[in-house]
Amino acid sequence: MALAWLLAIPLAGAAATGAARRRAWMEFIYCLGAGAALAASAFLAAAVLSGGPVSFLNGFLYADALSALVTLLTCAVWAFSAPYTVGYLRGAQPAGAPARLGIRELRLYYALSHLFVFTLLGVSLTGNLGIMWVALEGATLASVFLVAFYGKPTSLEAAWKYAIIGGVGLSMALFGTILTYYAAFEGTGMETWEALNWPFLIAAAPSFNPLVMRLAFILVLLGYGAKAGLAPMHTWKPDAYSEAPAPAAAMMATAMLNCALYGLGRFFLLSARATGPGMPSKLLIVFGILSIAIATPFILVQKSYRRLLAYSSIEHCGIITLSIGFGGPLGSLGAVLHMAFHSLAKPLLFFSAGNAQQHTGDDSLRNTAGGLVHALPWSGAALFAAVLAVTGTPPFPLFLSEFTMLRAGFAQGHAWASITAVILLVLIFSGMFGHAARLLLGPVPDLPAGDRNRWTVYPLAVLSVVLLVLAFWIPAPLSSLLAQAASLLEVKP
Amino acid sequence: MPLLSDPIFGQTMITLMAAIVLVLQITLVAQKSLVSSIYVFALQSFLLAAIAGTIAWFTGAGHIYMAAVLTFLLKSLLLPAILIRLVEQIRIEHEMKPLLNVPVSVVISGMLTLLAYVVAEPLQQQMSFGSPSSLGHNTLPVAVALFLIGFFLIANRRKALSQVLALLSLENGLFLAAISLTYGMPLIVELGVFFDVLVAVLVLTILVGRIREAFDSMDVTRLSRLRG
Numbered sequence: 001m002a003l004a005w006l007l008a009i010p011l012a013g014a015a016a017t018g019a020a021r022r023r024a025w026m027e028f029i030y031c032l033g034a035g036a037a038l039a040a041s042a043f044l045a046a047a048v049l050s051g052g053p054v055s056f057l058n059g060f061l062y063a064d065a066l067s068a069l070v071t072l073l074t075c076a077v078w079a080f081s082a083p084y085t086v087g088y089l090r091g092a093q094p095a096g097a098p099a100r101l102g103i104r105e106l107r108l109y110y111a112l113s114h115l116f117v118f119t120l121l122g123v124s125l126t127g128n129l130g131i132m133w134v135a136l137e138g139a140t141l142a143s144v145f146l147v148a149f150y151g152k153p154t155s156l157e158a159a160w161k162y163a164i165i166g167g168v169g170l171s172m173a174l175f176g177t178i179l180t181y182y183a184a185f186e187g188t189g190m191e192t193w194e195a196l197n198w199p200f201l202i203a204a205a206p207s208f209n210p211l212v213m214r215l216a217f218i219l220v221l222l223g224y225g226a227k228a229g230l231a232p233m234h235t236w237k238p239d240a241y242s243e244a245p246a247p248a249a250a251m252m253a254t255a256m257l258n259c260a261l262y263g264l265g266r267f268f269l270l271s272a273r274a275t276g277p278g279m280p281s282k283l284l285i286v287f288g289i290l291s292i293a294i295a296t297p298f299i300l301v302q303k304s305y306r307r308l309l310a311y312s313s314i315e316h317c318g319i320i321t322l323s324i325g326f327g328g329p330l331g332s333l334g335a336v337l338h339m340a341f342h343s344l345a346k347p348l349l350f351f352s353a354g355n356a357q358q359h360t361g362d363d364s365l366r367n368t369a370g371g372l373v374h375a376l377p378w379s380g381a382a383l384f385a386a387v388l389a390v391t392g393t394p395p396f397p398l399f400l401s402e403f404t405m406l407r408a409g410f411a412q413g414h415a416w417a418s419i420t421a422v423i424l425l426v427l428i429f430s431g432m433f434g435h436a437a438r439l440l441l442g443p444v445p446d447l448p449a450g451d452r453n454r455w456t457v458y459p460l461a462v463l464s465v466v467l468l469v470l471a472f473w474i475p476a477p478l479s480s481l482l483a484q485a486a487s488l489l490e491v492k493p
Numbered sequence: 494m495p496l497l498s499d500p501i502f503g504q505t506m507i508t509l510m511a512a513i514v515l516v517l518q519i520t521l522v523a524q525k526s527l528v529s530s531i532y533v534f535a536l537q538s539f540l541l542a543a544i545a546g547t548i549a550w551f552t553g554a555g556h557i558y559m560a561a562v563l564t565f566l567l568k569s570l571l572l573p574a575i576l577i578r579l580v581e582q583i584r585i586e587h588e589m590k591p592l593l594n595v596p597v598s599v600v601i602s603g604m605l606t607l608l609a610y611v612v613a614e615p616l617q618q619q620m621s622f623g624s625p626s627s628l629g630h631n632t633l634p635v636a637v638a639l640f641l642i643g644f645f646l647i648a649n650r651r652k653a654l655s656q657v658l659a660l661l662s663l664e665n666g667l668f669l670a671a672i673s674l675t676y677g678m679p680l681i682v683e684l685g686v687f688f689d690v691l692v693a694v695l696v697l698t699i700l701v702g703r704i705r706e707a708f709d710s711m712d713v714t715r716l717s718r719l720r721g
Contacts, residue, residue, distance in 0.1 A: 060681075130682030137689040141696050148700065153707045157716035160653065160700055167660050167693060168647060174667055174686065175640065181682075182674040193679030211615060239719040 002047060003054060003061040003125050006040040006071070007118065009033055014114035017107060026110045027086045033114065034075070034082035037121075041075035044068055045481055055127060059197040062127025065484035069336065070124040070262045072481070073343040074255040078117050080344075080459050084351050085113070085247040087455025091358045097150035109149060109245070116142040116251065123259040130196045132263055133170070133177050136227060139256055140166040146248040147240045158239035165226060165236040173223025173263075179216035180270065183208035198266065205273035217271035217280050221264060221287065228260035230287045230321060231294040234314045238298075241313065242306035242363070246354025249306075250347040253313040258339055261320055265335075265489055268324060272491040281325045281491075285417050288322025291315065292424045300431040305353055306363040308435060312349070312390055315428055316342050322421060323405040324489065326412050332489035334405035336482055341397040341470065342390070348463040349386035351456065355379035356439070359450040365435050370442025378451040380440050382460040387436040389467055391429040397471040503551040504631075507673075510540050510547070511632040514669065515606065518642050521662055522602045522649075523595050530589070530658055531576050534665075538568035541665055544632070545672050556680040557672070563687050564668065572661065572694055579654065579698050583705045590712075591649045598649060602642045609638035632673035639666025651712050653704055657697045664690060 013033035020026045045068040047054055053064040063071065089101055089109065101109075119142055122135030140163070148159035177196070184195045187207040194200060205213075226233035241249045271280045295315040302308040316338070323335035356372055356379055357363045373380030389396035392403075402425065409418030451457050474482070496502050517537040524530045545561035548554075591598060613634040643663025650656050671678050678686065708715055 130678060131685060134685030134689055141692050144696055154718050156704050156707050157719055160704060160716060163697060164656055171663055171667060178671045181678060185675045193681045
């Protein structure tokens with residue numbers, strides 16, 4: 001039942017937003033919904049930890065430790081971004097968009113954000129791989145309008161690219177899902193919708209036709225990989241992330257990325273059981289390294305910091321995929337840890353960069369006079385901390401997860417892939433650090449003092465503190481949730 | 494044995510209709526006018542619904558009837574109507590101006606069909622006659638061909654609306670694959686997929702309208718400001 005309640009929260013929020021007549025009500029509903037969802041997902045995680053997987057309506061809704069973790073992350077990102085969204089939408093809007101957002105635009109934004117969260121929660125809370133596809137496609141459709149929100153020609157261009165690449169990618173994933181159903185149907189004779197339920201599939205996977213499952217995995221990898229932003233299907237990402245409002249982009253870069261990789265991980269486990277882990281792991285390693293490698297030069301020569309964040313997101317998507325591909329207990333632990341820490345570090349980066357863009361009215365890295373930290377003491381400091389965090393600098397926790405990933409690589413005999421990854425990560429660190437230094441440090445700029453808006457500053461402080469605390473101390477329940485999720489993501493013969 | 498209960502007859506009919514569906518897909522590639530492309534798509538969807546109906550008739554499975562009826566209503570009536578209305582509303586030119594010319598495109602589609610047979614052959618050989626999926630067992634290569642040609646169509650079209658049409662024809666390939674491999678996805682998944690397709694078309698048509706307003710054109714090659 002907890003599963004259904006959790007899904008009902010954003011849906012009720014969308015309905016209430018549709019009926020709300022005043023800005024303050026919509027803001028209140030949005031923050032209330034996010035808080036309630038975070039509490040409900042923590043409750044769900046506790047239930048899964050104490051009593052094992054939860055299922056509702058014959059497994060239509062289902063949560064084990066892995067899905068509980070992804071759900072918790074989605075809700076956490078939502079809860080952090082809700083107050084920020086309120087502040088961001090009250091602030092100045094970019095050139096080309098209406099200067100003050102009207103009540104209709106706000107209603108559209110808040111209602112769509114609720115629906116977006118609803119579909120994302122649907123991905124992680126359903127036990128049925130077919131419904132998971134439906135939810136992920138729904139997430140694409142809800143977020144297309146968030147990308148096109150400002151209605152500028154560039155936003156429409158980004159939204160179109162996103163819709164078409166997302167649509168084509170998801171059609172491949174649907175083909176993969178159909179083939180998986182076929183494999184289950186042929187292997188077990190089961191022909192009801194329960195044949196796509198996770199516990200049934202993973203138990204029956206060894207009897208699946210390896211040829212069919214191999215084809216299915218390649219299609220799903222391309223499809224959900226496109227959704228997560230793995231290279232070479234990543235081209236929509238820089239456009240979409242730089243055109244969407246910052247809080248929406250933060251949701252897409254963390255929660256949606258997690259959900260797509262979660263789906264990919266499920267199919268990886270299935271095909272690793274059906275065909276042996278060799279081929280699926282190799283494919284994940286190749287796509288992971290390729291994503292990090294393609295992101296690197298674009299990060300080094302980037303001209304706009306919103307696009308920089310998108311390339312950083314492609315890199316992190318590659319890191320998680322690589323870690324799943326390395327496999328073994330360390331590889332899956334690295335992937336799960338990275339998913340969790342990245343979901344906290346990336347919003348900090350998006351929020352502080354959003355504040356900077358809103359204050360200067362521009363996201364260029366070239367025409368900047370520098371010294372942003374003088375005008376924006378809070379956002380500037382947070383941006384600097386976030387850049388250090390996402391590049392895996394100690395003491396931030398992403399160091400821990402990237403280190404675990406690399407240890408897994410060496411332990412599983414993928415020394416070359418690990419060495420390549422280290423070199424690329426160092427290059428990315430130098431690029432990101434250089435960009436941040438040029439933007440933030442330097443003489444006092446000719447800008448009014450900013451950071452006056454509590455709504456957009458407090459979330460930064462809270463996120464930074466949470467990140468730093470997690471680097472030194474992971475609470476025991478969270479730690480056992482992470483450990484259980486990692487063991488679910490590990491291929492067991 | 495009366496004709497209408499003879500599975501061999503059913504299989505022949507399905508193969509015939511699948512062949513026409515493939516021919517229609519190549520017609521889409523060769524088609525220059527947007528409006529007639531929409532009609533070709535509607536006809537293709539109608540044939541798919543007929544294939545699903547035939548399979549439902551021979552297997553007696555209720556949920557396939559449902560899929561057939563939904564395909565007929567949604568893909569061969571509702572979606573073409575929405576698209577035609579959009580074409581009339583925004584008064585776009587009907588010429589589609591593909592990137593590659595028609596003869597080259599048709600040759601490429603032929604090669605993609607061959608490729609589809611190469612890919613689907615090993616799968617097809619494993620399906621023995623008499624297994625549950627025997628009725629539509631020759632249609633898998635056709636489905637893969639529809640899928641590949643759909644990809645090519647998306648890449649080869651400049652107009653935003655014709656890309657939507659290409660995406661829809663690609664999804665017809667998926668539907669055919671689902672029907673021929675497993676007699677359709679489970680009903681609840683099928684319903685979800687139909688719902689998504691419908692919403693996707695609504696989303697895309699709204700976007701097409703806004704692109705048309707902002708750029709005064711639907712030519713997606715003009716959407717090229719965002720780089721790097």
